[in-house]
Amino acid sequence: MAPGEVEGARHGAGIAVGEAERVRREAGTAPGQAESAGRGVAARPARRRAAGDPVKALLHRHRELCERAVDPLEIAAGLEAHGITDRTAARFRHRDVFSLAEELYARSPHEAVTAAAPTLVPAGPAAFRGFGYALLPGALACAAAAAGQAWAGAATVAAVAAALVWPGRTAGGRFPYVAHLLAAAVAGWAVYRHGTALAVGLALAVVPGHLAAVAFAAGARARLDGSRALEDFADRARPLLLAAVALFTGAATAAAALAGTPLPVAVPLALLLFLTRLLLRHGAHRAPVCAGLVLALVPVPAAAVAAAAGLLVHAVLALARASAHARP
Numbered sequence: 001m002a003p004g005e006v007e008g009a010r011h012g013a014g015i016a017v018g019e020a021e022r023v024r025r026e027a028g029t030a031p032g033q034a035e036s037a038g039r040g041v042a043a044r045p046a047r048r049r050a051a052g053d054p055v056k057a058l059l060h061r062h063r064e065l066c067e068r069a070v071d072p073l074e075i076a077a078g079l080e081a082h083g084i085t086d087r088t089a090a091r092f093r094h095r096d097v098f099s100l101a102e103e104l105y106a107r108s109p110h111e112a113v114t115a116a117a118p119t120l121v122p123a124g125p126a127a128f129r130g131f132g133y134a135l136l137p138g139a140l141a142c143a144a145a146a147a148g149q150a151w152a153g154a155a156t157v158a159a160v161a162a163a164l165v166w167p168g169r170t171a172g173g174r175f176p177y178v179a180h181l182l183a184a185a186v187a188g189w190a191v192y193r194h195g196t197a198l199a200v201g202l203a204l205a206v207v208p209g210h211l212a213a214v215a216f217a218a219g220a221r222a223r224l225d226g227s228r229a230l231e232d233f234a235d236r237a238r239p240l241l242l243a244a245v246a247l248f249t250g251a252a253t254a255a256a257a258l259a260g261t262p263l264p265v266a267v268p269l270a271l272l273l274f275l276t277r278l279l280l281r282h283g284a285h286r287a288p289v290c291a292g293l294v295l296a297l298v299p300v301p302a303a304a305v306a307a308a309a310g311l312l313v314h315a316v317l318a319l320a321r322a323s324a325h326a327r328p
Helices: 003-027 031-050 054-061 061-069 072-081 086-092 097-106 125-147 152-164 178-194 196-204 206-225 230-259 263-281 286-296 303-320
Strands: none
Touching: 031 086, 054 061, 054 086, 054 097, 061 072, 072 097, 072 206, 086 097, 125 152, 125 196, 152 178, 152 196, 178 196, 178 263, 178 286, 196 206, 196 230, 196 263, 206 230, 206 263, 230 263, 230 303, 263 286, 263 303
């Protein structure tokens, strides 16, 4: 290469280096920062690839729930119980919890289960046995009251407490039967203050309470099967709950009138026990239930009304959750 050409090449290289230095100064980065930025650009795809499957981490976190579930609905209910909402599901690239649950169910190992078309299942022995248990308190109360037995009130209170708030899917924790003991105490205290006629009225309300609870559970499960979002299920479950409460309130009013007990005393108490039954059967936390029952023990006429109203608000919130209707 001729001396002039060498000099020209050196001049061109100097211009290129100067131009690169000027661009770096305008960008406001030091040479070390530019180098680290280059490494960051190179490392960014690796991090993106590592975080490219967020559902995998969720599947690992809830592996036991996903593997034992019999359908995606059970996974959706379990995820909601762990605080995952439709808004949270968007972080996992799904429009709602139900869609996320379907992917988790598809990616989890399950034992081979023969799929069967949904059909109407006839009532089995358990259903007839439950209805028979619901008939016992009324029959016992009417027979004991008609015979003029002194133990009629106490026996009826025990039967009502057993039939209305029999242990169900209560939330875990210590002292699992404290709510049932409080319910028996509430009924016993009211019968002690207002007489055996109140016990008869409560006993006669057990059968409609049983039927309303069974109808609500079946209807809520059917609405869960047909829902595609948690908010959609909540909007469809709340009117069903209010309809069951209204149906039972009418039946309790008729039972109180038939027994000859004052309606302002019997109806709120029966409604309080019915809501206790629903909440305990569907696995609700016992603290609000126990608080309502303790409030009903206060010797004030409006105590039972306030306790029933508080439990109704809690039931509207708790029983509108999909996790309250998962298969036990």
